[in-house]
Amino acid sequence: MIKNGNIIQMVAADYGMCGLLRVCWPADVLKAHGCNNIFCSRTYMSSLPTQAVLVQRSLDKVFNASLKKEPSLKIADFDDMLFPLYGEYLPSYNNVKYRNDEKVCKEAMEDLCTFIDKITVSTEYLKQAILDNYNFDKVEVVPNYLPRFIFHYNRKPHITEDIKKPRIVYAGGGQHYNNTLKQTGDFSPSFVQFLHNIVDKCELIFVGELPFFMEDVKDKIQVHPWVNTLNYANFLYSLNADFILAPLKENVFNKCKSNLKYLESCAVGSVCFASDFEFSPYSMVDNDAKFTWTMNAKQLEYNFWNLCNKDVYNRILDKQYDYINEMWLENNINLHYKLFIDKEVNI
Secondary structure (H helix, E strand, C coil): CCCCCCEEEEECCCCCHHHHHHHHHHHHHHHHCCCCCEEEECCCCCCCCEEEEEEECCCCHHHHHHHHCCCCEEEEEECCCCCCECCECCCCCCHHHHHCCHHHHHHHHHHHCCCCCEEEECCHHHHHHHHHHHCCCCEEECCCCECHHHHCCCCCCCCCCCCCCCEEEECCCHHHCECCCCECCCCCHHHHHHHHHHCCCCEEEEECCCCHHHHHHHHHEEEECCCCHHHHHHHHHHCCCCEEEECCCCCHHHHCCCCHHHHHHHHHCCEEEEECCCCCCCCCCCHHHEECCCCCHHHHHHHHHHHCCHHHHHHHHHHHHHHHCCCEHHHCCHHHHHHHCCCCCCC
16 A cells, blocks of 8 residues: 555646546546545645655656656656657647647756656657667556546447448547648548548548548538547447547657557447557557558458458457457556555555
């Protein structure tokens, strides 16, 4: 048990999915196991008598100056590439690029590495990248886990016939393409053509907004607005998708990403159709459900319709359910516990 004498602060960058997944939900599960001295918020309280402080996405030099004075264990958490790595920064199509200055983020990361006790990340690739680029070796991988109390649904039964008119959902954020600059981003030209080729043969659903490159067939597409993060899991499940799309372009930013979209697909019982490249976050996706940037539209169609075969679909869905059953937060909370107390306990 964590000592009750001092507080452990867990500071979320936001109350969106990343903040909840990396900070708030782990704090909830730790509390449920008796760690009553957890204090979770979006604000770092320097006046609190702390045993440890975990801060998400700490890339502000003014904030870091305050954190540097903290006498207790200091941990910084990064679940994305928010600083330059291997000579690359955020892709030009990523809208976040216009809210973060590359030079400022690089200097803040360099400053952080001079005083932080450890850094936690969501992937092995990001861990190695921080070591290679910032010469900081106190990095621990804490994968993204989904909370069972939010994302657990009854297992879908096997389908008994091939899927004739599949329901396909894309629920990625707008940072995967750029409507203002007219950049297709993580959607290759062939993948865009593939979507056009199948739009009359499926129910195609976009969440958040319609990408500019699908405007010409907008009357054939459903568009659903984003929902509150706490309602997102129920919303995604309610769409009853046969497939969830996870296209990515090969670049350093995407290699640093986690497999969150795959986890979501597994949890709600939708087969994930995902990009494949070296160090792709979707390496665990079944080979039949992977596609590459260089595939042409016909190859993509062939691969996709093969997934609609009932035997192939059922096999992959079973594999996904097996995977998510190993990735519940409640079953892996020891990784978070051990960040603060260097031992494993039966919780």
